[in-house]
Amino acid sequence: MFIGTPRDGDFQDTLAQENYAHGGLFDDGELCNEDAPLFPDDDKKKITYGLDGGFEPERSLPQSSGAVSVFVMMRRLGNATSSVVLSLTLLAMNRYLTHEHRFPYPIAVGAFQALCTCVCMAIVYLATPRLFPAMCFIWKGSIKDKIASYTPFLTLGILSAINLVCSITAYRQASPAFVIATNTLDVLVVYVLMATTGLERMQIRFAAVLSYTVFSVLLAASNLLTFTRAGAVLQLVSCLLRSAQTVGINSLMAREDAPPLDPFSSVLLTAPVVFGTLAPSLLLPGLEPMQTLLQKGYEWRTHLAASACLACSAQVAAATLIHQTSALGLALANVPNIVYLVAFTGVVLRVPISWMQICGCGGAVLGLVIYIIMKLTPEKFEVPAEQPHDSEWEEFA
Numbered sequence: 184m185f186i187g188t189p190r191d192g193d194f195q196d197t198l199a200q201e202n203y204a205h206g207g208l209f210d211d212g213e214l215c216n217e218d219a220p221l222f223p224d225d226d227k228k229k230i231t232y233g234l235d236g237g238f239e240p241e242r243s244l245p246q247s248s249g250a251v252s253v254f255v256m257m258r259r260l261g262n263a264t265s266s267v268v269l270s271l272t273l274l275a276m277n278r279y280l281t282h283e284h285r286f287p288y289p290i291a292v293g294a295f296q297a298l299c300t301c302v303c304m305a306i307v308y309l310a311t312p313r314l315f316p317a318m319c320f321i322w323k324g325s326i327k328d329k330i331a332s333y334t335p336f337l338t339l340g341i342l343s344a345i346n347l348v349c350s351i352t353a354y355r356q357a358s359p360a361f362v363i364a365t366n367t368l369d370v371l372v373v374y375v376l377m378a379t380t381g382l383e384r385m386q387i388r389f390a391a392v393l394s395y396t397v398f399s400v401l402l403a404a405s406n407l408l409t410f411t412r413a414g415a416v417l418q419l420v421s422c423l424l425r426s427a428q429t430v431g432i433n434s435l436m437a438r439e440d441a442p443p444l445d446p447f448s449s450v451l452l453t454a455p456v457v458f459g460t461l462a463p464s465l466l467l468p469g470l471e472p473m474q475t476l477l478q479k480g481y482e483w484r485t486h487l488a489a490s491a492c493l494a495c496s497a498q499v500a501a502a503t504l505i506h507q508t509s510a511l512g513l514a515l516a517n518v519p520n521i522v523y524l525v526a527f528t529g530v531v532l533r534v535p536i537s538w539m540q541i542c543g544c545g546g547a548v549l550g551l552v553i554y555i556i557m558k559l560t561p562e563k564f565e566v567p568a569e570q571p572h573d574s575e576w577e578e579f580a
Contacts, residue, residue, distance in 0.1 A: 339455020403543025
């Protein structure tokens, strides 16, 4: 991360970029107005470039650096908590809804959630376009430029559609503990993908701490794992696709050769591709007739609407967390879920908790805390470089 003023010639239009950096300070009519000033208050404000949120100016709300750190940490902790709560609630809702005696059609559930996400995000975009600064650049230029700008979202949408169907189907063939444990594997997959794409520098100490954290989660869930072979395969495929999708979104948000992506635009641009991928699949031979889907959907319309609202909110929360931290931050936010699950089974369901589960939960929390400390204070873990020894002649001279 480095601090500097925007470089000339990086983008064709820097107005929406600066509005993005300031969190939407301009009015709706000024968003794409070339005559509007870039910085209403100060023309010489510095902008921070980095992987944890693209462009972000130096905020002036808290005055001291310690206040800034606390403010940022509390905001990110709140977003991580909301993302975890929404994802767990959505998992429980999808598992309940797709029961064989209710609405056991994962493709239809995914298509309906994608359609509702499209409608909701379109309404938000029409009401407050300042939340979507990247939209000014997506449809700008020639047809070739528009296709090139939208191509990454086609890939992300297809990955999201396949991941959605695989994950919802796996919920019916695996226990919640298995789903949570395999979701933690995202930590290692995302770290490797980020190191491969240059978003993260591979370091042995980070890899060791993350591996220890994932192993602790698997140890804590070892007594609660029940799954079928098909459920295990589907969940592992979902893990790979989900990791690739989050790293792809992270790369679009952290790019410096083009306007960075914002969370709301990422959801708005991806949802139509997900719906366009899943909706035609409902007409494939061998699946339930459309009339049956409509009848069952009307019967469970309340649960479908609730799952759609949760899915839209969970996507926005996840994209916001990626924007503020990174794809690895989103993956690490799922680590405490195993602690919640073990506590729930022990306190509510009265299931005996073994010492292995307690040690696993403690190890997962300890690994997460160590990683956060290593990230916040990297200078304390760096090995100082050895000073070259002078030769005997230099000592004599």
